[in-house]
Amino acid sequence: MARSRQRGELTVTPSALKHPRRFLCHDVTVSSAGQPYPPHVVGEEITDVKDRLRRAIRAERAKLTEQARSRAGDGFAHVVANLPQVTAARCVAAYVARPSEPQTMALLERLAARGTRILLPVLGRGLQRDWAWFTTTEDLQVRAPGRPAEPAGETLGVEALAQAEAIIAPALAVDTAGGRLGQGGGWYDRVLQHAPADACIIAMVYQGEVYDAETRPLPREAHDRAVDIAATPTGWQWLRGAPAGA
Numbered sequence: 001m002a003r004s005r006q007r008g009e010l011t012v013t014p015s016a017l018k019h020p021r022r023f024l025c026h027d028v029t030v031s032s033a034g035q036p037y038p039p040h041v042v043g044e045e046i047t048d049v050k051d052r053l054r055r056a057i058r059a060e061r062a063k064l065t066e067q068a069r070s071r072a073g074d075g076f077a078h079v080v081a082n083l084p085q086v087t088a089a090r091c092v093a094a095y096v097a098r099p100s101e102p103q104t105m106a107l108l109e110r111l112a113a114r115g116t117r118i119l120l121p122v123l124g125r126g127l128q129r130d131w132a133w134f135t136t137t138e139d140l141q142v143r144a145p146g147r148p149a150e151p152a153g154e155t156l157g158v159e160a161l162a163q164a165e166a167i168i169a170p171a172l173a174v175d176t177a178g179g180r181l182g183q184g185g186g187w188y189d190r191v192l193q194h195a196p197a198d199a200c201i202i203a204m205v206y207q208g209e210v211y212d213a214e215t216r217p218l219p220r221e222a223h224d225r226a227v228d229i230a231a232t233p234t235g236w237q238w239l240r241g242a243p244a245g246a
Contacts, residue, residue: 036060047221050181053218054172054183057209061100069102071233074106075233076231076232079232080107083202085229086111086116086168089116092111092119092164093118093164093168094119094168096148096149102233109137112135119134119156120134120151121148122150129158130156130158131155131160139151139152162196164196164199165200166201169202169203169227171227172205172209173210173218175210175211175217176237179211179213186223193225200228202230205232207232207234
């Protein structure tokens with residue numbers, strides 16, 4: 001990994017983490033103002049860089065009031081539900097947000113109201129992966145402490161994701177090359193192996209969590225799955241270049 005010295009520390013240079021992917025910005029303004037971007041120290045593994053960045057972003061999210069989270073949730077519901085890739089999808093894979101994540105309940109209700117079939121994750125032991133259909137918010141159950149609510153119905157198997165034409169994935173941050181920083185468990189990186197090759201992967205993040213890959217690329221490992229679109233409460237953008245006709 002290329003590094004540069006500055007004040008006794010070793011920082012990651014953009015070229016060390018940058019990934020050569022084209023991107024188009026439509027409705028999201030990318031700004032580094034106030035973005036956490038901890039320096040890489042001597043001998044630090046990339047997994048440790050990720051963990052420090054996660055902690056910094058979580059600390060910023062913790063500053064949001066409940067009112068701000070709720071207002072943002074309404075914004076996410078409007079932006080994501082009206083994405084062309086979502087409106088055209090008969091089946092969408094989504095998720096139930098944890099308290100610290102961008103809220104998704106308003107989005108789930110909006111998609112269900114217009115007849116979209118919605119797959120939600122069901123977490124088994126360890127990193128076991130599964131899916132079940134979303135029916136109503138009243139049907140969601142918290143099966144284990146610390147986990148998000150899950151559908152109470154029958155599970156469908158990990159292969160059910162092959163039905164999804166659009167996949168809404170949680171993220172702590174994304175960059176304009178399609179890099180995604182998740183929560184650290186690797187669940188989505190593994191489960192997305194079962195996604196259709198042409199499924200559009202959409203990450204929901206707050207405005208300040210979209211990083212410029214030219215100047216502040218997110219650390220990425222070989223197993224990390226890139227995303228196609230970043231959605232914020234106020235807009236969205238292609239990250240890896242819009243496909244023909246989009």
